[in-house]
Amino acid sequence: MELVGSLLQAALRMATPLIYAAIGETYNERAGLLNLGIEGLMLIGALTAYTIAFFYQSILLGVLGAAVVAGLFGLLFAFATVTLKANQVIIGTALNLIGLGMTSYVHRMLFNTLAGSAGNVQVLPTLRVPVLKDIPIIGPALFEQNLLVYLALLLTPIAGFVLYKTSLGLALRAVGEHPKATATAGLSVTRLRYGAMVFAAMMAGIGGAYLPVAHANTFVENMVAGRGFIALAIVVFSRWNPVNVLWASLLFGFTFALQFRLQIVNLRVAYQFLQILPYVVTLLAMVVLRGQTAQPKALAVPYTEQV
Amino acid sequence: MTLLNNDQVVPRLEVRNICKSFGSLKANDHISFRVLPGEVHCLLGENGAGKTTVMNIVYGLYRADEGQIFLDGRPIVIRSPHEAIALGIGMVHQHFMLVPTLTVAENIILGTRPLFFSRSSLLTNTWEIEQEVKSIAERYSLKINPSALVSSLSVGEQQRVEIVKALYRGVRLLILDEPTAVLTPQETLELFDTLRILVREGLSVIFISHKLNEIMAIGDRVTILRDGKVVGEKLVCQTNTQELAELMVGREVKLTVEKKPASPGEEVLVVKDLNIEDHGVKTLRGVSFSVRSGEIVGIAGVDGNGQRELALALAGMIKPSAGTIKLCGMDLIGKSPAQIFRAGVCHIPEDRQKMGLVMDFSVAENFVLKKFSSRPFVRHGLLHPKEIFSYASRLTKEFDVRTPSVKKTVDKLSGGNQQKIVLGREIDQKPKLLIAMQPTRGLDVGATEYIHQQLLAQRDRGAAILLISTELEEVMALSDRILVMYEGQIVGETLAERSNVEQIGLWMAGVRA
Ligand SMILES: Nc1ncnc2c1ncn2[C@@H]1O[C@H](COP(=O)(O)OP(=O)(O)O)[C@@H](O)[C@H]1O
Ligand SMILES: [Mg+2]
Numbered sequence: 001m002e003l004v005g006s007l008l009q010a011a012l013r014m015a016t017p018l019i020y021a022a023i024g025e026t027y028n029e030r031a032g033l034l035n036l037g038i039e040g041l042m043l044i045g046a047l048t049a050y051t052i053a054f055f056y057q058s059i060l061l062g063v064l065g066a067a068v069v070a071g072l073f074g075l076l077f078a079f080a081t082v083t084l085k086a087n088q089v090i091i092g093t094a095l096n097l098i099g100l101g102m103t104s105y106v107h108r109m110l111f112n113t114l115a116g117s118a119g120n121v122q123v124l125p126t127l128r129v130p131v132l133k134d135i136p137i138i139g140p141a142l143f144e145q146n147l148l149v150y151l152a153l154l155l156t157p158i159a160g161f162v163l164y165k166t167s168l169g170l171a172l173r174a175v176g177e178h179p180k181a182t183a184t185a186g187l188s189v190t191r192l193r194y195g196a197m198v199f200a201a202m203m204a205g206i207g208g209a210y211l212p213v214a215h216a217n218t219f220v221e222n223m224v225a226g227r228g229f230i231a232l233a234i235v236v237f238s239r240w241n242p243v244n245v246l247w248a249s250l251l252f253g254f255t256f257a258l259q260f261r262l263q264i265v266n267l268r269v270a271y272q273f274l275q276i277l278p279y280v281v282t283l284l285a286m287v288v289l290r291g292q293t294a295q296p297k298a299l300a301v302p303y304t305e306q307v
Numbered sequence: 308m309t310l311l312n313n314d315q316v317v318p319r320l321e322v323r324n325i326c327k328s329f330g331s332l333k334a335n336d337h338i339s340f341r342v343l344p345g346e347v348h349c350l351l352g353e354n355g356a357g358k359t360t361v362m363n364i365v366y367g368l369y370r371a372d373e374g375q376i377f378l379d380g381r382p383i384v385i386r387s388p389h390e391a392i393a394l395g396i397g398m399v400h401q402h403f404m405l406v407p408t409l410t411v412a413e414n415i416i417l418g419t420r421p422l423f424f425s426r427s428s429l430l431t432n433t434w435e436i437e438q439e440v441k442s443i444a445e446r447y448s449l450k451i452n453p454s455a456l457v458s459s460l461s462v463g464e465q466q467r468v469e470i471v472k473a474l475y476r477g478v479r480l481l482i483l484d485e486p487t488a489v490l491t492p493q494e495t496l497e498l499f500d501t502l503r504i505l506v507r508e509g510l511s512v513i514f515i516s517h518k519l520n521e522i523m524a525i526g527d528r529v530t531i532l533r534d535g536k537v538v539g540e541k542l543v544c545q546t547n548t549q550e551l552a553e554l555m556v557g558r559e560v561k562l563t564v565e566k567k568p569a570s571p572g573e574e575v576l577v578v579k580d581l582n583i584e585d586h587g588v589k590t591l592r593g594v595s596f597s598v599r600s601g602e603i604v605g606i607a608g609v610d611g612n613g614q615r616e617l618a619l620a621l622a623g624m625i626k627p628s629a630g631t632i633k634l635c636g637m638d639l640i641g642k643s644p645a646q647i648f649r650a651g652v653c654h655i656p657e658d659r660q661k662m663g664l665v666m667d668f669s670v671a672e673n674f675v676l677k678k679f680s681s682r683p684f685v686r687h688g689l690l691h692p693k694e695i696f697s698y699a700s701r702l703t704k705e706f707d708v709r710t711p712s713v714k715k716t717v718d719k720l721s722g723g724n725q726q727k728i729v730l731g732r733e734i735d736q737k738p739k740l741l742i743a744m745q746p747t748r749g750l751d752v753g754a755t756e757y758i759h760q761q762l763l764a765q766r767d768r769g770a771a772i773l774l775i776s777t778e779l780e781e782v783m784a785l786s787d788r789i790l791v792m793y794e795g796q797i798v799g800e801t802l803a804e805r806s807n808v809e810q811i812g813l814w815m816a817g818v819r820a
Binding site for chain 2: 177
C-alpha cells in the first residue's frame, strides 16, 4: 500500500513539468501554431530558474524569471511564424538547437564548470496538508507535494474552463480551425496567435524551471531529456483537450517514476532499457492513436491577412 | 419602389471611384454605385468581373488603392472586418465563413464578446445564448437549431446561420456573395422570402450574382460590372434579361441553347446497381442507369451527393464496392483509366486545373497528355516535337484556343481557354462515351456557349454524353433525359421536354418521386 502511494506521489511529481508544457502547447495548437521547440524552451526555463535561484536564493523569483525569459523567446517564435510566416517545423527545430546550445554555453560561462553541476539550489518546500495526507494510496500524491504540483493540478481544470466556457476560448478554438472565418467574425488572427504562443512559451518555461528547483535541485546540461517532445505527444494523446492533459501526463509521469523504482529494485536488466520506458510508451501511444481527427484543421498553416 | 427614383434619399452605402489592382491586374477600375435603404441592390457580372473584390473592400478584407466609401452620407474608412461589423455591415461570403467544429450558436456569437475581464466573456449560460440566437432567427422566420454542430448542417442551413450571424451583429447593410450557387431552387425561393422581410424592415441588401433570372426576381436595382468597370446601372423593373446579358458580356448573346431533337441509338453505357464505399461511408448506393448513343443524359443535384464519385468510378479512378459498368457490352470494372480511355471513354474532369491539365506544361504538351507515348508523337523512344506541335496547332485552331503560341504554359491562359484544351483533347478521340463534369464552371458566357455547342455537336455525331452539373439551368438546357442524384442515389428521372423546375427541385432536396 505504502509503495503504491509513494509511487503515485512520484508519478504526479514527474508529471508536473509535462502538465505545464502540454497545457501551453494545447492552447498553442488550438490556435493553429505548432511549436516543436518546447524542449528548447524548457531548457531555457530550467537554466534561467537555476541561475536566479542560485544567485538570489529565491525559487519563486527563479520560476517567474523562467516564465518571462521563455515568454520572450515565444514572442520571437510568433514573430517568425505569424508575422514572417516562416515554416513552423523549421523554426521549432531551430528553437531546440538554440535552447540546447545556448543553455550549455551560458551554464559553462556563468558557473565556470564543464558540463557537470555547479552546486545545488534550495528545494521547493513540500507543503503537507495535515490529516488528508494520511489517506491511503492517494493521500501522499494529492496532499504532500510542493506548490508547483498543486498549481499544475489546478491548471488543467482552469485551462479547460477557459477553453470551453469563455469567449477567449471560443476564439482560440475557432482560429486554429478556420482562421479566415475567425477574421471575418471580427477577431485578429495575429493577436490571438501571438497570445497563444507567448502563453505556451511561458508554460514551457515554468515546466522547465520545475526540474532544477523541485526535482534535481541543480542544473545539468540537457536535463530536460526529451520531456518537451513527450509534451508534444501528450497534446495529441489528449486530443487537444486540456482536461485530458492531466491524465495523459500522469500516465507518462508514472512511467518515469516506475522506471526509477525498477532501477532501484535491481531487476537484472540493463538500466538503459528501463530508462527508455517513457519514450517507448510515447511511441506506443502515438501508434495507437494514429489517424485521430481532433487535430485543428489549420495547425501549422500560416495565415495571410489580405491587404 | 417610390424610393428608387428619389435622389434626395441619403444612400445607405455609396462607393465612389474604388480602384484595386492585384499586381498588373486591375480588378476594380473606378467603381461607383449607391445602395439605398430598403432596397435589394444587385451586382451583376461574369466570373472575374470584380464583384467579390469590391465587396471585400467594403467589408474591410481588402484595402482599396483609391476611392471613397460613404455610409449614410458620412465618409468612412474600413480597415478590418471588425470595423465593418461595428458600422453595421455584414457579409455572407461565397465560401461560408463558419467553423465546422463549433455549434451554430458558438459561430454566431464568435467575436461579439470581449475576450477578457467582462461578465459577458463567460459563456456558461449556453441555454440563454441559444435562446437569444433562436429568437432572432425566429423573428425573420429562419429555421436553425442553435445547438447543432455546423459540420452536420446542409449548405442551405449553413447559409441561414450566416444570415443570422449578420443579423445578430445588428447589420443595416447585408452583402450576399453569390448566395444561390449552392442552393436548390426551393431553397433559393426561401432565401428570397427572407430577403424581402429584411428589406421591408429597412435593411439594405447587396445581392451578387451572375444569374439573370434571380436578379429579375429579387432585385430593385442592378449595377453591371465588366472587367472591373461599371458598365451600366438599371432599375430592374425597367430592364430585361436580354439587355442585362448584353451589358454583362459586352456583345450580343444567345441566351437559349438551340438544339435539334435527339435521335438516340443503342445503349452505350449501362450501369447496374453501382455502390461505392469510402472509409465506411456509402457515397453511391445502388445507382443504375444507361446512356444511349446520340443522347445527352444530364445528372442534376446539389454538390456532394455522389456525382463526383460516379464520374470517377466511370473513368476508372475509384473502385466500386459492388455493381457493374458496361460499355457497349464490355465490362469496365477493374480496368485502368488508360484502358478505359482507349476503349472510348473520355472524361472532362470537374477540376480542370488539378485533374484536367498539367498547369506548368505547355498547350502542346497538354494536348498530347494522353497519347504522347504512341506514334506519331514518339519515335524510337524519343518525343517528336514537330508532330506534337503540328497536332497541337491543328487542335488550337479547331477548338478556338486563344493563345499566343502552343509553347505557352497553360497557367497563363484564361479558364475558358484552358477548358477548350481539355475539351479538344477529349473530343478529338471521337469518344463513344463522353463524361462531362461541371464543364462550364467558372467560364464566361462566351466560353460557356462554345462548350455547349461542342457537346451538342458530339451528341449529333453519335456519342453518348453524360453531363454532370450542379447548374440546373445547364442540365435542363442541354439534356435529353435528366436524372437527379441525392445522397448517392438516383431519386428521380424525367424526359427533358417534360421536366419542370419545381419537380426537379424537390428531388434535389431528397423528396422521393
Ligand atoms: N487575392 C487576389 N490576388 C490576385 N488576384 C485576385 C485576388 N482576388 C481576386 N483576384 C482577381 O481579380 C479579378 C476579380 O476577381 P473577383 O472580384 O473575385 O471576381 P468576381 O467575384 O466578379 O467573380 C479576377 O481576375 C481574380 O482572379
Ligand atoms: Mg466572386
